[in-house]
Amino acid sequence: MSRSRSGSGYNNWVSGLRNDFSRSLENRRRAEAEAEKPPSSANKVDRVHWYIKDNAKTHNTIKYDLVHDDKDPKPVLRRGQTFYLAIRFRNDVDIKRDRIVLNFKFVTVQNTKFTKTKDEWDCRIxxxxxxxxxxxxxxxxASAMVGIWRLDxxxxxxxxxxxxxxxxxxxxxxxxLxxxxxxxxxxxxxxxxxRQxxxxxxxxxxxxxxxxxSRGRAWAYGQFDDVALPVAVYILELSRVADAERGNPVRVVRGISAGVxxxxxxxxxxxxxxxxxxxxxxxxxxxxxxxILEEFVKNGYKPVKYGQCWVFSALVTTICRSLGIPCRSxxxxxxAHDTNSSLxxxxxxxxxxxxxxxxxxxENWDSVWNFHVWNDVWMARNDLPPGYGGWQAIDATPQEESDHKMQCGPVSLQAIRRGDIGLNYDAPFVFAEVNADIMHxxxxxxxxxxxxxxxxxxxHIGRAILTRNPGKDDDDGDADQEDVVNDYKNAEGTQAERLAIHNAIRGSSRAQQYYQYNKDIKEDVxxxxxxxxKISIGEPFQVKVVIRNDSNEQRKVSAYLSARSVYYTGVNVSLIKKAEGTFSLAPKQTQKLVEQCMIKIYAISRVKETGQTWTDEDDFQVEKPKLEIQTSEDIQVRKTCKATFSFTNxxxxxxxxxxxxxxxxxxxxxxxxxxxxxxxxxGKFSHTIQFLPRxxxxxxxxxxxxxxxxxxxxxxxTVTVKKEQ
Structure with a gap:
């Protein structure tokens, strides 16, 4: 059989051959070693029974597809609690005669009650x-390493x-898990x-x-799908989280932020x-x-094209929840994206x-994104002083290097709120994202x-920080959103908020330099x-700048207006229109500048007599129609149903x-x-599909x-699927 000698398919085939050959050789050598041992009358094991579904119910893992696989179900267990295991021997078991060792951590089976501490593996009959x-x-x-285990x-x-x-x-x-x-x-x-x-x-x-x-973009996380958990474990290998660190959620989520x-x-x-x-x-x-995960596996574990911040965040949510780490997008x-640690x-x-x-x-490429999406994960922080546990921010979108890798966090939200930017990990960057002052x-x-x-x-920065409100669900709107800005910072304008800024400035020499300035300019305009x-797609709109001379003298003002289409990251795509000019304002006079334009507005004005300068900007998103979804009235497991999708162009x-x-x-x-x-x-779009609920x-x-x-x-x-009748 001919086969191409290049490409990912061939490499995967060769890798499979290596694995098969190595496994066969290991099995043969093991069999030879066992055959050379002196004969004994030890009781031999016939098979192991995992009580997979029974354990899954008590371990809150019954939703995992791997538990329900018809041909090769897998036990999915949570650490810190007991699970049942049965071993069938070829002869009756006699505890006084038989010696049995389980090789998880070489747990010796000879007790009718637990004898170890809660920090050790243990076993009882x-x-x-x-x-x-x-x-x-x-x-x-409860400190066991998370991942795949085998039993000898x-x-x-x-x-x-x-x-x-x-x-x-x-x-x-x-x-x-x-x-x-x-x-x-x-x-x-x-x-x-x-938890739910x-x-x-x-x-x-x-x-x-x-x-x-803002709008909530619905997303199917699918952390219980049969592809999710194996890929989650693979990511820990890929990001080189050491075996000894896989019981530590701090190291695990840092690895996830790098591996996604x-x-x-x-x-x-x-x-x-x-x-x-x-x-x-x-x-x-x-x-x-x-x-995305299926494409990743099908492509030979090659990166899938393409994602942006909200896709990275959604994937992190899937990976973390699959491993049992509480996570929110x-x-x-x-x-803000601060590129030089000036805050x-x-x-x-x-x-x-x-x-x-x-x-x-x-070298200064600071930017402001319309929005940026990352993740919070919940955990204790035993590596930090008391009081810094709870929600921790991590970010898988590749932006800034940390320890020579594109990874970010976990950083305690309490540290961000207090301006304690000297605490691990990447606190200055996250602090600036939600707290930076904009300087012109x-x-x-x-x-x-x-x-x-x-x-x-x-x-201006960190105007709202949104996530989904636990226990709420709104398909038609965003009544299920929750603003958690207070988790990240104190209310704008309060003394506590400014103290947090000053606390952070103390920890950054570059920030101290940028906050030192002298200003003696008369501001009377x-x-x-x-x-x-808001606007709807296809509709024109106006941009207005109000300028008022509050002085008792005439003021000459030069003004500049521009409108650009931009990506959500704030990166300019193209100039749509600009307007500029100079005009005079009599004492106490008000003037309006009006220009038809779209998407991203930027304005700058200068007062000739006083040197006063003013700048401001505005951005917004055009509203789009909603995709309507109609389904069959009676939806049952393993019964063919229909869904129709429609909207007006x-x-x-x-x-x-x-x-x-x-x-x-x-x-x-x-x-x-x-x-x-x-x-x-x-015109109207309409398309109908059939599906078979599982x-x-x-x-x-x-x-x-x-x-x-x-x-x-x-x-x-949201639909309700009835049990099979």
Missing amino acids: DPGTRGNDLVLQVYSP VRTGLQDINQPGMELFSEETDCFI FNPWCKDDSVYVEDDVK EYVINDKGKVYVGAYRK NDSDEEGILSGRWDGEYSDGVAPYRWTGSVR ITNFVS TIDKFFDKEGNELEGGPDG WGEDENSDWGWSRMKMNKY FFDLIDID PLDMPLTDCQLSVDGAGLMRPKAIKIDGEVAAK IHGERKIIASFNAKELFDVAGAK
Whole structure:
């Protein structure tokens, strides 16, 4: 059989050969070694029974697909509690005669009660032991390493003078997870409603848009899908989390933040922000994590193209919840990206009012994103002083290097709130994301530095920090959102908020330099850029700047207005329109500047007589129609059902290259459906699919329509699936 000698398929085939050959050789050598041992009368193991579903019910893992696999089910257990295990021997078990060792941590089976401390593996014989069936209760400590375990059973005789022991290697992969239900586990969550939301809930929302008009983007996390847990464990290998550290959630989540992106290792997802996605899938086409994870595995564990911050965050939520780590997706609206650890976002303008890209030295690339999405994970922080446990921020979007890798966190939200930026990990970067002051610098030949500060905005960054409210669900709107800005910082303008800023400045020499300035400029002209509340796609709108002369003298004002289309990261795409001019204001006079423009507004004005300078900016997101979802009235397990997706095209042009992405854990496998033909200008789109529900209970359909001219028309619908009749 011929086979190409290049490509990922061939490499995977070769890798499989190596693994098969190594495994066969190991098994043969083990059999030869056992055959050479002196004969013994040790009782031999016939098989091991894991009580997979019974254990899953008490361990809160019954929803994992791996537990229900018809051919090869896997035990999925949580550390810090006991589980049942039965070993069938070929002869009746005699505890006084037989010596039995379980090789988890070489736990010796000879006790009818637990004898070890809660920090050690332990085992006791269950009263249900009969004949040749030995029933055991095994305890895994709350500090046990998380991942895949294998079991070896060694049997011999209690008489230590008898030579040799028989070895039985159980080939079943046993998954051990973190345990938020166990008080001794460092990820313990006391509130059951929060456990259900942050660990068990397999669907949710990621918030995107502009802070005044945000929207929840429905997402299918799918952490119980059969592909999720194996990939989660693989990510720990990929990010090189040491075996000894895999019981420590601090090290595990730091590894996850590095392993989900592909910047250092070949992680799950490649990021792209330039709008060119022809060799992959555009980020806005994804509706859930499972399809991405399946692509990752099918492609030979090569990174999937493409993601942006909300996709990285959604994947992190899936990975963390799959491993048992409480996790929520967090969106920071008006999010700072401080590139030089000054704790400020600095913009530099020449004498003509033009912004200097990169600053005066070409190394300042601070930016402000309309929104940025990361994650909070819940855990104790035994590596920090008392009081810094609870929610910790991590970020898998590749932005800034930390310890020579693209990873971020975990950093305590309490540390961020207090301005304690000297605590691990990456506190200065996260602090600036939600707290940075925006500084505008103007060219000034009288300044020793060559620049003087024109403006400092203390309250623009971190306008809202949204996540999904535990226990709430809203398919039609965003009544289920929760603003957790107070978890990150004190109320804007309060003394506590400014003290946190000053506390952070003390910990950064660069910040101290940027906050030292002198200002003696008379400010007697009032400026105001009128915020735009919202617009719908296809509609024009106006931008207004109000300028009022509050002095008793005439003032000459030069003004500049520009409008640009931008990515959500704040990166400019193209200039749409600009207007500039000079005019005079009589004492107490008010003037309005009006310009038709779109998307991103920036204004700068100078008063000739006083040198007063004013700058401001505004951004917003155009509203899109909602994707309506209608389903069959009677939805049952293993009964063919229908779902119809529809919306009206708001544009005066047809929609081409149309695709519908659909996801629904327990209802259907995630799929991308190519739509034949066009959607007429102002016409209605409608498409119906059939699906066969697999799991009963409350489930959710999540969908997104995308075309060349209009993308991310999204919708979600919760349905109740009845049991099979």
